Amino acid sequence: MKTLTVFTPTYNRAYLLPRLYRSLKGQSCKDFIWMIIDDGSTDETLQLVEKWKGEGLVDIEYFYQENQGMSGAHNTAYQHIKTLYNTCIDSDDMMPGNGVELILRSIKSVDDTKDIAGIIGLDADVSGKVLGTLMPTGIESTTLNELHRKDKVTGDKKLVYKTEVMREIEPYPVYPNERLVPLSHKYLLADQKYKMIPVNEIFCLVEYQEDGSTRNMLKQYRRHPKGFAYARITRINLEKGLKEKFKNAIHLVSSGLFSGDYKSWFKSQHTLLVLAAIPFGVLLNLYIRLKTKKNQ
Structure with missing residues (x-):
């Protein structure tokens, strides 16, 4: 072998x-x-x-x-x-x-x-x-x-x-x-x-x-929101620093907006952090939509 x-x-x-x-x-x-x-x-x-x-x-x-x-x-x-x-x-x-x-x-x-x-x-x-x-x-x-x-x-x-x-x-x-x-x-x-x-x-x-995929990451965020949300929830739970947890919470909010699965916002161990990230997640979501508009 x-x-x-x-x-x-x-x-x-x-x-x-x-x-x-x-x-x-x-x-x-x-x-x-x-x-x-x-x-x-x-x-x-x-x-x-x-x-x-x-x-x-x-x-x-x-x-x-x-x-x-x-x-x-x-x-x-x-x-x-x-x-x-x-x-x-x-x-x-x-x-x-x-x-x-x-x-x-x-x-x-x-x-x-x-x-x-x-x-x-x-x-x-x-x-x-x-x-x-x-x-x-x-x-x-x-x-x-x-x-x-x-x-x-x-x-x-x-x-x-x-x-x-x-x-x-x-x-x-x-x-x-x-x-x-x-x-x-x-x-x-x-x-x-x-x-x-x-x-x-x-x-x-x-x-x-x-x-x-490396050159098309923003498109990937938009096309695979449930997969990215799943990974973000894990990172919110396991990352040690508050900054990293909050960054992933922002991305989780954005992914939830793409998939329509708002329940994903409540699946981590830090729900309040995710809720606090909603305004930033909305802005990220709008940014990704703008940058990928021509490809949809």
Whole structure:
């Protein structure tokens, strides 16, 4: 059995997947499985995968599902992963030639550590420039949330988790006519019980696409309000600082206005805080409507 699963949710990305495939077949370490979660593609994705399987250069597992969005694809991946560790490499990203080798070398220290969920590495652009800041020195272990809030680390980072940890945390809910619950929701839940080891090594090469979720976040807020509300309620309950709780309360109000589910405002442990955030949530909602008007 291989040690690592690299899983890739994809939807109509046949024009980008060959680049990721080239980076994976060129890995210096082959101790990994590439799991492709095809989230309802109608392009040439399946034909490409069958061709690559025939080449036998990468150990590939392929799963097709009706379109459920990014969080639904993550649910499917966690259901099927059999390796000890996993990491998500998106369809528009790549791995450096020694990416798998660096992950497996760095993660050896967490094998028998019960309170460590995995490691956090770096993302870089295609030229190799690290996105955001490096990991602070002198920190043996931390949580993803503390890394961003307390240590002020910025930029996307690559997460490598023990598969058993991801399996014990509840799946992302799937809402009718919605396709996204913020992936950070599951990581925040993991933070409540486990820590991660930060690593100053580049695990992933990123190139943001015009049709990617990162470049379209305001549209995502509008299209998936129940999924975002679900995540905001959790953050209101679990964030330690009042400022962060209030910020998420503002977003919860806005999401409730988009979905019409005003009952969501009363589902956190801090109802008065959410009610105090209503004027600000209304303003945020109007701002998002204005910014996304042309796309509706």
